[in-house]
Amino acid sequence: MRSGQPENLRRLIGEAIALEAESVPPISAAEIDLLATVDPIAPSRSRVSELRELINEGFDPLGADFCEIFSPVERRSSGATYTPAQIVEAMVDWALDGPTPDRIIDPGSGSARFAQSAALAIPTATVEAVELDPLAAIVSRANLAAAGLGKRARVRLSDYRSYRAPETDGRSLYIGNPPYVRHHNIGAKWKRWLTVTAREQGVIASQLSGLHIYFVLATAIAARPGDRGVFITSSEWLDVNYGSLMRELILGQLGGEAIHVIAPEAEPFEDAQTTAAITCFEVGAQPSSVRLRRVKKVSDLRRLKGGQRVSRDRLAEAKRWSPLLRTTRKIPEGYIELGEICRVHRGTATGANRVWVIDTESVDLPASVLFHSVTRARELFAAGEELASPDRLRAVVNLPTDLDVLTEEERAPVERFIRKAKRQGVDQGYLASHRPAWWSVGLREPAPILATYMARRPPAIVRNLADVRHINIAHGFYPRQPLSEPTLVRLASAVRSSIHLGQGRTYAGGLTKFEPREFERILIPNVVEAGP
Numbered sequence: 383m384r385s386g387q388p389e390n391l392r393r394l395i396g397e398a399i400a401l402e403a404e405s406v407p408p409i410s411a412a413e414i415d416l417l418a419t420v421d422p423i424a425p426s427r428s429r430v431s432e433l434r435e436l437i438n439e440g441f442d443p444l445g446a447d448f449c450e451i452f453s454p455v456e457r458r459s460s461g462a463t464y465t466p467a468q469i470v471e472a473m474v475d476w477a478l479d480g481p482t483p484d485r486i487i488d489p490g491s492g493s494a495r496f497a498q499s500a501a502l503a504i505p506t507a508t509v510e511a512v513e514l515d516p517l518a519a520i521v522s523r524a525n526l527a528a529a530g531l532g533k534r535a536r537v538r539l540s541d542y543r544s545y546r547a548p549e550t551d552g553r554s555l556y557i558g559n560p561p562y563v564r565h566h567n568i569g570a571k572w573k574r575w576l577t578v579t580a581r582e583q584g585v586i587a588s589q590l591s592g593l594h595i596y597f598v599l600a601t602a603i604a605a606r607p608g609d610r611g612v613f614i615t616s617s618e619w620l621d622v623n624y625g626s627l628m629r630e631l632i633l634g635q636l637g638g639e640a641i642h643v644i645a646p647e648a649e650p651f652e653d654a655q656t657t658a659a660i661t662c663f664e665v666g667a668q669p670s671s672v673r674l675r676r677v678k679k680v681s682d683l684r685r686l687k688g689g690q691r692v693s694r695d696r697l698a699e700a701k702r703w704s705p706l707l708r709t710t711r712k713i714p715e716g717y718i719e720l721g722e723i724c725r726v727h728r729g730t731a732t733g734a735n736r737v738w739v740i741d742t743e744s745v746d747l748p749a750s751v752l753f754h755s756v757t758r759a760r761e762l763f764a765a766g767e768e769l770a771s772p773d774r775l776r777a778v779v780n781l782p783t784d785l786d787v788l789t790e791e792e793r794a795p796v797e798r799f800i801r802k803a804k805r806q807g808v809d810q811g812y813l814a815s816h817r818p819a820w821w822s823v824g825l826r827e828p829a830p831i832l833a834t835y836m837a838r839r840p841p842a843i844v845r846n847l848a849d850v851r852h853i854n855i856a857h858g859f860y861p862r863q864p865l866s867e868p869t870l871v872r873l874a875s876a877v878r879s880s881i882h883l884g885q886g887r888t889y890a891g892g893l894t895k896f897e898p899r900e901f902e903r904i905l906i907p908n909v910v911e912a913g914p
Contacts, residue, residue, distance in 0.1 A: 389423070390451045391769060394517075395504055396422035397444060400430045401437075406523035406532045410539035412516045432734075437498075437528040440467055443812045457522070460515060465559045465614060467499075468897070469644075469660070469867045472683035473612045474499045475887045476662055477555050480610055483507050484552025489542040489597050490514070494522035496558045496705030501531050507555070509535035512542045513761060525812070532720050543575065543600045556611035559599035565590050565624075565710055572596065579603065580627055585634070585646045588624035594618065595628055602631050617643050617659035621702040635700055636665030638823050642686055643707055671796030672697060681899025685887065690825040708842045712865035713905060720877060721902025724859040728835070728898055729756075729852035732778065732823050733860065735814030738852070742777045747799055748792040748802065751822045752777040753825055755851040761833045762842040762856060769832065773846045780851075783819040829858025830865070831874050835896040837887075843878040845870060857898055869909055876906040 399422055402439060425433070436443050445464055449457070457463070477483070479898035484507055485606025488497035491511035501509045509531060509592065513519040519539045526535040538545060538678060547554070565573070573589040576596055580587035580652040581601065587595070594615040601611060621644070632638030642660040660683070675689030692706050700706060713719070720726070732738040739757050757763060782794060790795060800821050805807070814820040834842045835857050852858055865873065881904055886894040 388665070391517075392420055393423045393425070394444060394447050394451065395420045395896070396424045396522070397429070397433060397447075397519050397807045400425050400446075401433060402527040402532070403520050403522040403523035406535055406537055407528050408536065409517070409523070411518070412521055413417075413541055414519065416516045420539065427806060432811055432910070437525055440499070441812065442467070442493055442495055442525065443831075444524055445495065446812075448518065448521055460561060460563065460750070462492060462515065462518065463559065463562060464680065465495055466680065467495070468474075468680050469614060469658075469683065470499050470543075471493050471887065471897075472588070472661060472686055473557060473614065474503050476612050476686040477557060477610065478503055478800060478887075479607075480551060480664070483610065485510065485547070485550055485554045485558050487547055487554055488512065488558045489545075489556065489601065490558060491522045491537070492518055492559070494525045494537070494691055497522070497535065498525050498529050498531065500555065501526075501535065502529060504555075507534070510547055511535065511537045511547050512540055513537065514539070514541050519913035521588055525876050543572065543596055543816075545600075547604060554600050554605065554609040556605060556609065556613070559614050560594040561725050562616050563593035565592060565901065568593060568596075583604075583631075583635070585627055585630045586626045590624040591627060592616065592618075592747050595625070598628055598631060602635050602665075605636075607667040609665045610663065611665070612660060612662045614658055614660045615656040617704075619657065620704050624646075629697070629703065632661065632663065632672070633694055633855075636663040637661045637665055638668070638672050638674035639667070639669060640675070640685060640689055641703075642689065642705075643674075644680060644683070645678050646839065648679050657681060659900065668694075670694060674703070674707045679899070680901070681897070684903065686898060711851060717905045718908045718910075719902060720859075720904045721899075721904055722862075723865075723873065724831075724861050724902070726833075726859055726898040726901040727826060729854045729856050729858065730778075730823055731813055731854040733811045734803075734806075735853070737808050738779050738823055739776055742778060745779070745799070746795050747779060748788075750788075750792060751779055751781050751796060753780050753851045755825065755853055756832060756856050757853050759837065759842075759855050762832055762834050762844045763837075765844050765877075767846050768841075768845045769850065770847045772850045775848075775850060778823060778825055778851060778853060780823050780825045781819075781821050781823040783842060826858060827851075827860075829860055831857065831859035831877075833857045833901065835901075836893060838883055838893055839901050840883055841896055843874050843881070843910050845874050857896070857901060859901075865910070872909040877901075877904065880904055880906045 406561045454728040486500045486507050486509045494511050497509050497511040522537045572861045575585045639664040644658040646657045671691040671693045673689035673694050720796050744905050754775045755774050755778040808819040832844045832846050883894045886896040
């Protein structure tokens, strides 16, 4: 058995089996051996249901557990750094802006975050997830099966450098986070492979290169003209001598289109402080320039648009590319980004709406813990421009973290409610178990303006005159400084007239989603300067 926490490992294996990981072919002998050597802890039916719900909402509970079982130090030798959902979404959105691929290839899939997200957004594509770690491969299979992708997905237990995808006549999309392993931990055999293979491609490689460079070279060999790709890696290759191979491939057969560099202070990865670079390419293309962009926050990635165009000739002459990263956004006079006026926050995820969202007449709880809330997007669409009354809304049970603040009269029904919720296993839920107190949902304060964020029509922008709360089916606009009522009315109207579907992320079936930071980037007339 691997090092780590055996009970947590047994639980992770049990959950993967319950999610039908073994149904995603072709399961390897190494994975079968791993399953045979671990005595899995079978999850409850409600836990399996919760896991499926979380996975289909875009969470990765199995991947998160994997990262808890094996520390960053343990994972460093294999380069297993898992990519946050916001970055995955931005990279998938870039892929959606191009021709529809017939196949998705995720090198070093980890828990299949890229493969799953891309496959859900591109329902006609087959999926090849390639992973060297047997446990991570099992987790990939479980996530893909739970997301309903088992019939068109394959997980290959293989070293991507020697992997060859099955022949296909269609277009492939290469997407993922190639593992970062320093050259000290790469064996002599593979270093020789790098040198010889690069020479065969007409480029020179340094044996000081990290493993991510190997993966990019392997992609350049396997990909065919017209294939597209988007990888996130450490950005060190922009400037160091041993990054010259990557730079030559981008200007050569990979057909680099854009490079988006995320500053280290943005902390793009939870367990690694690094400057990350997202590289977009179309194999065989020879664009006259490459877009370079530096972003200070992950939320600014959006659909990987924008950036300063730098000519190929200038890039070819430069020994370091970081100094060429200069990007600005021109904002018309009299306009401002919404984020300058407001912070935009998604509503609280309860983790178990069946328990925490109630009709006030159906529960014996004190009014002090019941908060009328927007819990369905249609409630905002139906409200029009103003939500004037909470009368038709349900309530969210929002208990305090410290129950001692309740009166003796309030405490008894609250404790009965908590005991009932615990009998239903709510305390074992993914979100509940990560709260300071599992019973405390932690609703945000009422936002003066509420907005839907996922639909096939522009978002509803609604003044919250009823001062109700909202859960994660809506976003709230929170002014950075107090605004008068007339200013709030103008603000809501300005956003309503400025927003359109093209500013969001459109998924298969025409569903468009707006993340909080995408709202904050919307340009609106400066209503604060317009008067009191």
